[in-house]
Amino acid sequence: MNRLDFTATRSVESALTTNKLIKNTYMLLSGTLVWSALMAIVSMAIAPSPMISLGTSLGALALLWFVLPRAANSANGLWVVFAVTGMLGFGLGPTLNYYIALSNGSQIVATAFGGTGIIFLGLSGYALSTKRDFSFMGGFIFAGMLVVLVASLAGLFLNIPGLHLAISAVVILLMSGYILFETSQMVNGGQTNYIMATVSLYLAILNIFTSLLHLLGALGGDD
Protein backbone atom coordinates (compact mmCIF):
# COMPACT_ATOMS: atom_id res chain seq x y z
CA MET A 1 0.00 0.00 0.00
CA ASN A 2 1.56 3.36 -0.95
CA ARG A 3 1.44 6.44 1.28
CA LEU A 4 -1.51 7.99 -0.57
CA ASP A 5 -3.64 4.85 -0.10
CA PHE A 6 -2.63 4.63 3.55
CA THR A 7 -3.61 8.27 4.19
CA ALA A 8 -6.92 7.84 2.37
CA THR A 9 -7.72 4.65 4.32
CA ARG A 10 -6.87 6.36 7.58
CA SER A 11 -9.05 9.38 6.84
CA VAL A 12 -11.98 7.12 5.84
CA GLU A 13 -11.53 5.15 9.08
CA SER A 14 -11.39 8.38 11.06
CA ALA A 15 -14.56 9.70 9.37
CA LEU A 16 -16.36 6.42 10.11
CA THR A 17 -15.26 6.54 13.76
CA THR A 18 -16.45 10.14 14.07
CA ASN A 19 -19.80 9.33 12.45
CA LYS A 20 -20.26 6.36 14.79
CA LEU A 21 -19.37 8.52 17.81
CA ILE A 22 -21.86 11.22 16.77
CA LYS A 23 -24.61 8.67 16.04
CA ASN A 24 -24.09 6.84 19.35
CA THR A 25 -23.96 10.11 21.29
CA TYR A 26 -27.20 11.47 19.83
CA MET A 27 -28.98 8.14 20.26
CA LEU A 28 -27.92 7.87 23.90
CA LEU A 29 -28.70 11.55 24.44
CA SER A 30 -32.25 11.15 23.15
CA GLY A 31 -32.72 8.08 25.35
CA THR A 32 -31.46 9.89 28.44
CA LEU A 33 -33.60 12.96 27.72
CA VAL A 34 -36.76 10.83 27.44
CA TRP A 35 -35.80 8.92 30.60
CA SER A 36 -35.04 12.15 32.43
CA ALA A 37 -38.39 13.66 31.34
CA LEU A 38 -40.21 10.53 32.63
CA MET A 39 -38.42 10.82 35.97
CA ALA A 40 -39.34 14.53 36.13
CA ILE A 41 -43.02 13.61 35.54
CA VAL A 42 -42.84 10.98 38.31
CA SER A 43 -41.23 13.53 40.61
CA MET A 44 -43.94 16.11 39.77
CA ALA A 45 -46.62 13.54 40.66
CA ILE A 46 -44.94 12.53 43.93
CA ALA A 47 -44.00 16.15 44.76
CA PRO A 48 -40.99 15.37 46.95
CA SER A 49 -39.58 18.02 49.30
CA PRO A 50 -36.87 20.29 47.84
CA MET A 51 -34.46 18.57 50.25
CA ILE A 52 -35.02 15.20 48.52
CA SER A 53 -34.62 16.87 45.13
CA LEU A 54 -31.33 18.38 46.32
CA GLY A 55 -30.29 14.96 47.62
CA THR A 56 -30.81 13.34 44.20
CA SER A 57 -28.76 16.11 42.58
CA LEU A 58 -25.96 15.48 45.11
CA GLY A 59 -26.21 11.75 44.35
CA ALA A 60 -25.95 12.45 40.61
CA LEU A 61 -22.88 14.62 41.19
CA ALA A 62 -21.29 11.82 43.26
CA LEU A 63 -21.91 9.32 40.43
CA LEU A 64 -20.46 11.75 37.86
CA TRP A 65 -17.45 12.31 40.06
CA PHE A 66 -16.55 8.88 41.40
CA VAL A 67 -18.28 6.23 39.28
CA LEU A 68 -18.63 7.54 35.71
CA PRO A 69 -14.89 8.06 34.99
CA ARG A 70 -14.26 4.38 35.89
CA ALA A 71 -17.30 3.04 34.03
CA ALA A 72 -17.24 5.25 30.93
CA ASN A 73 -15.19 2.78 28.89
CA SER A 74 -17.42 -0.21 29.57
CA ALA A 75 -21.07 -1.14 29.08
CA ASN A 76 -21.64 -0.32 32.77
CA GLY A 77 -21.20 3.32 31.80
CA LEU A 78 -24.66 3.19 30.22
CA TRP A 79 -26.26 2.28 33.55
CA VAL A 80 -24.39 5.10 35.24
CA VAL A 81 -25.53 7.60 32.58
CA PHE A 82 -29.17 6.55 33.02
CA ALA A 83 -28.80 6.70 36.81
CA VAL A 84 -27.30 10.21 36.64
CA THR A 85 -29.84 11.58 34.17
CA GLY A 86 -32.73 9.90 36.01
CA MET A 87 -31.67 11.45 39.30
CA LEU A 88 -31.20 14.89 37.74
CA GLY A 89 -34.59 14.57 36.03
CA PHE A 90 -36.20 13.58 39.33
CA GLY A 91 -34.53 16.59 40.96
CA LEU A 92 -36.36 18.87 38.51
CA GLY A 93 -39.80 17.89 39.84
CA PRO A 94 -40.23 20.55 42.56
CA THR A 95 -38.96 23.30 40.20
CA LEU A 96 -41.42 22.24 37.50
CA ASN A 97 -44.27 22.07 40.03
CA TYR A 98 -43.44 25.61 41.13
CA TYR A 99 -43.63 26.97 37.58
CA ILE A 100 -46.70 24.92 36.62
CA ALA A 101 -48.52 26.50 39.59
CA LEU A 102 -48.14 29.99 38.03
CA SER A 103 -51.12 31.27 36.03
CA ASN A 104 -49.27 30.89 32.70
CA GLY A 105 -47.09 28.09 34.10
CA SER A 106 -47.74 25.42 31.51
CA GLN A 107 -46.96 27.93 28.75
CA ILE A 108 -43.68 28.85 30.49
CA VAL A 109 -42.63 25.19 30.86
CA ALA A 110 -43.63 24.30 27.29
CA THR A 111 -41.81 27.36 25.90
CA ALA A 112 -38.66 26.58 27.91
CA PHE A 113 -38.81 22.97 26.74
CA GLY A 114 -39.30 23.82 23.06
CA GLY A 115 -36.81 26.71 23.23
CA THR A 116 -34.13 24.47 24.72
CA GLY A 117 -34.69 21.91 21.95
CA ILE A 118 -34.38 24.54 19.23
CA ILE A 119 -31.25 26.07 20.80
CA PHE A 120 -29.57 22.66 21.12
CA LEU A 121 -30.47 21.43 17.64
CA GLY A 122 -29.48 24.76 16.06
CA LEU A 123 -26.10 25.00 17.78
CA SER A 124 -25.22 21.33 17.42
CA GLY A 125 -26.26 21.33 13.76
CA TYR A 126 -24.17 24.45 13.20
CA ALA A 127 -21.08 22.93 14.86
CA LEU A 128 -21.53 19.69 12.90
CA SER A 129 -21.96 21.42 9.55
CA THR A 130 -19.14 23.98 9.89
CA LYS A 131 -16.72 21.33 11.29
CA ARG A 132 -14.81 24.28 12.78
CA ASP A 133 -12.68 23.55 15.82
CA PHE A 134 -14.16 25.46 18.77
CA SER A 135 -11.63 24.12 21.30
CA PHE A 136 -10.13 27.64 21.56
CA MET A 137 -13.22 28.45 23.69
CA GLY A 138 -12.40 25.78 26.32
CA GLY A 139 -10.53 28.00 28.79
CA PHE A 140 -13.07 30.80 28.45
CA ILE A 141 -16.08 28.50 28.97
CA PHE A 142 -14.68 26.62 31.98
CA ALA A 143 -13.43 29.83 33.63
CA GLY A 144 -16.91 31.28 33.02
CA MET A 145 -18.52 28.24 34.66
CA LEU A 146 -16.33 28.67 37.74
CA VAL A 147 -17.26 32.37 37.97
CA VAL A 148 -20.97 31.48 37.64
CA LEU A 149 -20.71 28.83 40.37
CA VAL A 150 -18.92 31.23 42.74
CA ALA A 151 -21.55 33.90 41.99
CA SER A 152 -24.33 31.33 42.66
CA LEU A 153 -22.68 30.47 45.97
CA ALA A 154 -22.55 34.18 46.87
CA GLY A 155 -26.17 34.57 45.74
CA LEU A 156 -27.28 31.94 48.25
CA PHE A 157 -26.17 34.03 51.21
CA LEU A 158 -26.14 37.62 49.88
CA ASN A 159 -29.36 39.24 48.82
CA ILE A 160 -28.26 40.91 45.58
CA PRO A 161 -31.24 41.95 43.42
CA GLY A 162 -31.11 40.62 39.88
CA LEU A 163 -28.12 38.35 40.54
CA HIS A 164 -30.05 35.12 39.90
CA LEU A 165 -31.45 36.45 36.64
CA ALA A 166 -28.00 37.60 35.53
CA ILE A 167 -26.62 34.15 36.40
CA SER A 168 -29.36 32.44 34.36
CA ALA A 169 -28.62 34.66 31.35
CA VAL A 170 -24.87 33.98 31.59
CA VAL A 171 -25.49 30.22 32.00
CA ILE A 172 -27.46 30.18 28.72
CA LEU A 173 -24.57 31.94 26.95
CA LEU A 174 -21.93 29.65 28.47
CA MET A 175 -23.88 26.45 27.80
CA SER A 176 -24.54 27.56 24.21
CA GLY A 177 -20.78 27.98 23.81
CA TYR A 178 -20.27 24.63 25.51
CA ILE A 179 -22.55 22.86 23.00
CA LEU A 180 -20.44 24.32 20.16
CA PHE A 181 -17.27 23.31 22.02
CA GLU A 182 -18.33 19.74 22.87
CA THR A 183 -19.82 19.05 19.42
CA SER A 184 -16.64 20.27 17.73
CA GLN A 185 -14.62 18.10 20.14
CA MET A 186 -16.54 15.08 18.82
CA VAL A 187 -16.06 16.11 15.20
CA ASN A 188 -12.37 16.92 15.56
CA GLY A 189 -11.29 13.96 17.70
CA GLY A 190 -10.97 15.71 21.08
CA GLN A 191 -13.80 13.58 22.47
CA THR A 192 -13.82 9.88 21.60
CA ASN A 193 -16.11 8.48 24.30
CA TYR A 194 -19.82 8.71 23.49
CA ILE A 195 -20.83 8.18 27.12
CA MET A 196 -18.82 11.18 28.31
CA ALA A 197 -20.02 13.25 25.31
CA THR A 198 -23.64 12.37 26.12
CA VAL A 199 -23.28 13.40 29.77
CA SER A 200 -21.61 16.69 28.78
CA LEU A 201 -24.33 17.58 26.26
CA TYR A 202 -27.07 16.44 28.66
CA LEU A 203 -25.75 18.76 31.39
CA ALA A 204 -25.61 21.67 28.92
CA ILE A 205 -29.22 21.01 27.85
CA LEU A 206 -30.41 20.69 31.46
CA ASN A 207 -28.72 23.96 32.42
CA ILE A 208 -30.18 25.80 29.43
CA PHE A 209 -33.64 24.44 30.25
CA THR A 210 -33.58 25.45 33.94
CA SER A 211 -32.08 28.87 33.17
CA LEU A 212 -34.62 29.52 30.43
CA LEU A 213 -37.39 28.46 32.82
CA HIS A 214 -36.05 30.93 35.36
CA LEU A 215 -35.81 33.80 32.86
CA LEU A 216 -39.26 33.14 31.34
CA GLY A 217 -40.81 32.81 34.81
CA ALA A 218 -39.32 36.09 36.01
CA LEU A 219 -39.45 38.25 32.88
CA GLY A 220 -42.26 36.75 30.82
CA GLY A 221 -45.81 38.28 30.86
CA ASP A 222 -48.27 37.98 33.71
CA ASP A 223 -48.13 35.46 36.55
Place this chain on the structure above:
Amino acid sequence: MDWLKVFSAILIVGWIIFIWPRAKYWLKNSPKAQQGDWQAAIVPIALVVGFVILLIMMV
Protein backbone atom coordinates in the same frame (compact mmCIF):
# COMPACT_ATOMS: atom_id res chain seq x y z
CA MET B 1 -30.12 27.38 60.21
CA ASP B 2 -31.53 27.03 56.68
CA TRP B 3 -30.49 23.48 55.76
CA LEU B 4 -31.71 23.93 52.20
CA LYS B 5 -29.18 26.72 51.72
CA VAL B 6 -26.44 24.66 53.37
CA PHE B 7 -27.08 21.66 51.10
CA SER B 8 -27.32 23.94 48.05
CA ALA B 9 -23.95 25.42 49.02
CA ILE B 10 -22.48 21.91 49.37
CA LEU B 11 -23.82 21.05 45.90
CA ILE B 12 -22.32 24.20 44.36
CA VAL B 13 -18.95 23.64 46.08
CA GLY B 14 -19.07 20.04 44.78
CA TRP B 15 -19.58 21.31 41.22
CA ILE B 16 -16.71 23.80 41.65
CA ILE B 17 -14.37 20.99 42.76
CA PHE B 18 -15.68 18.79 39.91
CA ILE B 19 -15.07 21.43 37.25
CA TRP B 20 -11.78 22.78 38.66
CA PRO B 21 -9.37 20.24 37.04
CA ARG B 22 -11.07 20.65 33.64
CA ALA B 23 -10.95 24.44 33.92
CA LYS B 24 -7.26 24.27 34.84
CA TYR B 25 -6.53 21.96 31.90
CA TRP B 26 -8.38 24.06 29.34
CA LEU B 27 -6.99 27.35 30.65
CA LYS B 28 -3.49 25.92 30.09
CA ASN B 29 -4.10 23.98 26.90
CA SER B 30 -6.71 25.89 24.89
CA PRO B 31 -5.36 26.50 21.40
CA LYS B 32 -5.16 30.11 20.28
CA ALA B 33 -8.13 31.27 18.21
CA GLN B 34 -7.44 31.73 14.50
CA GLN B 35 -8.78 34.66 12.55
CA GLY B 36 -12.57 34.44 12.28
CA ASP B 37 -12.90 31.80 15.03
CA TRP B 38 -14.50 34.09 17.60
CA GLN B 39 -16.80 35.52 14.98
CA ALA B 40 -17.92 31.99 14.07
CA ALA B 41 -18.78 31.37 17.72
CA ILE B 42 -20.28 34.76 18.57
CA VAL B 43 -22.75 34.86 15.66
CA PRO B 44 -24.72 31.71 16.69
CA ILE B 45 -24.56 32.71 20.37
CA ALA B 46 -25.93 36.17 19.46
CA LEU B 47 -28.75 34.37 17.61
CA VAL B 48 -29.45 32.41 20.80
CA VAL B 49 -29.66 35.71 22.72
CA GLY B 50 -32.14 37.07 20.18
CA PHE B 51 -34.15 33.85 20.32
CA VAL B 52 -34.32 33.95 24.14
CA ILE B 53 -35.51 37.59 24.01
CA LEU B 54 -38.18 36.51 21.51
CA LEU B 55 -39.29 33.70 23.84
CA ILE B 56 -39.51 36.12 26.78
CA MET B 57 -41.66 38.47 24.70
CA MET B 58 -43.89 35.56 23.60
CA VAL B 59 -44.66 34.28 27.13
